[in-house]
Amino acid sequence: MLNVKTGYSFRAAVGDINEVISRLVEIGATYAPISDRASTFGWTKWNKLTKKNGMKPVFGIELAVSKDISAKKPVIDYWNFYAIDDIKFINELLYMASSQFKYEPLLTLEQAINAKGVYKIAGHRSHLEDVPVRSDLFISLSPATSTGYISKGHSLGHRFAATNDNRFCREGDRQLYEVICGRNANVQTYPQWILSEDEWKHSIKGIYSFEALQNANFIAENCNAKLKQAEMIQPERKKTLCQMCFDGAKKLNIDLNDQTYLARLDRELDLIATKGFEDYFYIVADVMEWSRQKMICGPARGSSGGSLVCYLLKITTIDPIKYGLLFERFIDISRPELPDIDLDFSDQKRDMVFKYMEDKYGLDHVSRLGTVALYRAQSALNETGKILGIPAWETDRISEQIIVRPAGDPRGFRTIEDSACDQSTGKSIFEKYSQLAISMRLEGHPRHYSQHAAGIVITANPVTDYVAVDAKTGATHCDKRDAEDLNLLKIDALGLTQLSVFEDALEMAGKDMNYLETVLLDDPSAFDVFNKGQFSGIFQFNGQALQGICNQIKVENLEDIVSITALARPGPMASGGTQNWIDRKKGKFPVEYPHKSFEPYLKETLGVVTYQEQVMQVCRNIGKMSWEDVTAVRKAMSKSMGREAMSKYEAAFTNGAIESGLSKEKAEEVWGDLCAYGAYGFNRSHAVAYGIVSYWCAYLKSHFPFEFAAATLTHETDPMKQIKMLREMAKEGFDYIPVDKDISTDKWTSGYKDGKRILVGPIQNVKGAGPKFVAQVMSARKRNEPMPARADKLLSNPITAIDSLWPIRDRFNELLPDPSTKNITTKPMDIETVQPNGSDRTVLVFAVIAAMRVKNENDPVNVEKRGYEVTGPKLSLNLKLMDDTDEMFAQVDRFNFNDIGKQIMDRGKSEKAMYAIKGIVPKNFRMIRITNIRFIGFME
Secondary structure, three states: OEOEOOHHHOOOOOOOHHHHHHHHHHOOOOEEEEOOEOOOOOHHHHHHHHHHOOOEEEEEEEEEEEOOOOOOOOOEEEEEEEEOOOOHHHHHHHHHHHHOOOOOOEEEHHHHHOOOOEEEEEOOOOOHHHOOOOOOEEEEEOOOOOHHHHHHHHHOOOOEEEEOOOOOOOHHHHHHHHHHHHHHOOOOOOOOOOOOHHHHHHHOOOOOHHHHHHHHHHHHHHOOOOOOOOOOOOOOOOOOHHHHHHHHHHHOOOOOOOHHHHHHHHHHHHHHHHOOOHHHHHHHHHHHHHHOOOOOEOOOOHHHHHOHHHHHOOOOOOOOOOOOOOHHHOOOOOOOOOOOOEEEEEOOOHHHHHHHHHHHHOHHHEEEEEEEEEOOHHHHHHHHHHHHOOOHHHHHHHHOOOOOOOOOOOOOOOHHHHHHHHOHHHHHHHHHOHHHHHHHHHOOOEEEEEEEEEEEEEOOOOHHHOOOEEOOOOEEOOOHHHHHHOOOEEEEEEEEHHHHHHHHHHHHHOOOOOHHHHOOOOOHHHHHHHHOOOOOOOOOOOOHHHHHHHOOOOOOOHHHHHHHHHHOOHHHHHHOHHHHHHHHHOOOOOOOOOOHHHHHHHHHHOOOOOOHHHHHHHHHHHOOOOHHHHHHHHHHHHOOOOHHHHHOOHHHHHHHHHHOOOOHHHHHHHHHHHHHHHOOOOOHHHHHHHHHHHHHHHHHHHHOHHHHHHHHHHOOOOHHHHHHHHHHHHHOOOEEEOOOOOOOOOOOEEEEEOOEEEEEOOHHHEOOOOHHHHHHHHHHHHOOOOOOHHHHHHHHOOOEOOOOOOHHHHHHHHHOOOHHHHOOOOOOOOHHHOOOOOOOEEEEEEEEEEEEEEEEOOOHHHHHHHOOOOOOOOEEEEEEEEOOOOEEEEEEOOOOHHHHHHHHHHHOOOOOEEEEEEEEEOOOOOOEEEEEEEEEEEOO
């Protein structure tokens, strides 16, 4: 039967593609017609799986059709369209329908009837008198088709084709459909699953079944359209890449007579030519050349920083030779796909980049990449609980215990199932509400689709020759992986807020847009910013991990910033590598290597494995691994696939390491360290690029503090983060006004008060002031007219979210003016002052619970780290505490969980509930082990 829908019908039907294919195999289907509603997102996966299972894929779509699409609420029928020889006809239909969106993509009856290159199957609700009899047009015969409709169609001479009207995969999947589709669920008494031939015949009582089945087979047999591999666009080539690189070298004062540079350039160009990637570099180089004249662009992102060709073409601005960056992290001979050159643009000007590409290559040759959001554990539990009437506090208890797995872990969408099986709370709730098990099937199921944040697709022929495009969003009906399978040229043009901060700060400072690329990278005042702990506004350094490392050492050069960027990651922190680096940096311990052969690769990081590239070099040169295996290890690292993915290469590494002179024990020890680090590692190329961005922040902060602060505050919408920066400025002697009636604009600026320079907040800081309000104020001021009455009233006595630099402290004082009334006699500490000092000590803090998560100490991941299971209580509660000065980690251990942890969980209200918290700070780790709490009240 035709008309098979999957979960890519997005709330019109449900079903994982693997399960749908499994059902087709089960009923003995020889062809597999996919026709999701207004979606072709499933096509690439469908193509692979049908061929794997020996079935012929038939590519189609289901679209709403109406005789009068101009009506307020058009009367519609759903038609199926199947591509005969070329999929572009389906793609063009979807583009047309989405351009006429009215509640959903919509075709006129005339457009449906006259659609070219497809077989059409009208649904069971058309006005058959308006549908002509044509050789390429059939009427659907399904369990949904009424006998009167069948009789009328037959009397008019129409031919019928056998179809499903499936909303779910198997008979028992109705509840899954009802949960996912909610109010949109169209539940009927007739069969709504994928039917076998016998089930279908029974459901229609045999009426015209032979003819309909013959016609369905005819359509399937004659639909031979295939997915096409896209051709690379042919860019203009005024010069060879080699000539362009030599020109770039002159501008950058790079001496290509230096054999180090020349040999690297020859090797890169040779590999780029061998792989057929030259056109890709022409295209990206052109985009970057244009963009760097219009806006501030990032120095590099990801592994592209390791390419000398990228540097000489000004795609990146980082010299990979100077920083010892590895080209093989970017391209290697065993990697068939195009390399990723991810580009960072000012987020306030990034749309100009999209417009440039559309103008250069043609609107129909450029599209934004699509993306599909899948149900995650939290959303699956919430939605299931809501539909089935299960109390939210019950599903929240499971959510708080969900196992967190690395992004690339193959078990990433089995977390609810594993949590339910492995954890006592999960088991008890699933026993109490057995129907909640449906949430396990939601996890990983398609939820909705949207435009990818950064991806752009460029094609030699119109994009719709290869993939459908949504006219409303301009996004393809394929995601990143599908695009790779279709050989679509994809460029990631990311918007980086920090670059917009630079643009605004430099404009206020009267500096050229390229000013930062000219500053020296060894300015002592910039390093002082890190050493004084002035982290607010510093790119990447807003998190506790980087700040914690930075606070323990003295930053002396850019290399320290780069190392900290990579060391503040789960891998090196969990393996002890971060602490080893800190101790060696401080001179507490000597620099040591596992073996003398490691020194060339680990010297600059004090003998500590810090970057993915080091893992690659060690695997290749000491472990004697093939480039194919090294590439696989790199992918496991970059996709955070975890220790399990790494472990399969252990034998190859240890055998090679023994050959290189290591003992078996030492080789196994080194591999263990590489796994612990590499499972979550950072690549050096990216660390250098982003380390430079962090340095630029510190440079601007030290030389142009008002301009940098104003620009940062403009692009930071979180009042708490704004307050943190304003407090830091206050310590340095700078003051601010939340808003000024006469001089505030739509951005933070600087002004003067009593002859002293101050920061001045924008008009929109006033509560109740939206974009229209701001425009009215600025327009009235520009025309020298009186402000509107409401604006005058709000600005004369403004109330903002940043009126106080100490909102949490002020609220505590309001609720608890005298702590002794609650038997609190110890003076509380600010969280920023709570630091390990070499011995365990007891502290008291007044704090808000910013976040919480239950942890099962016997979760498999925790047992693996610890090496054994604990006995007795197993649940603990991890918390993030927050006051006006800082945030920090705290824990209610498993022995206090019932007495203290449950109190906190039952009260809930993250970022609202306020406590006096007493606990112990360990001698060498920044956290609080909570021993007692006292609830004070709520922030509001």
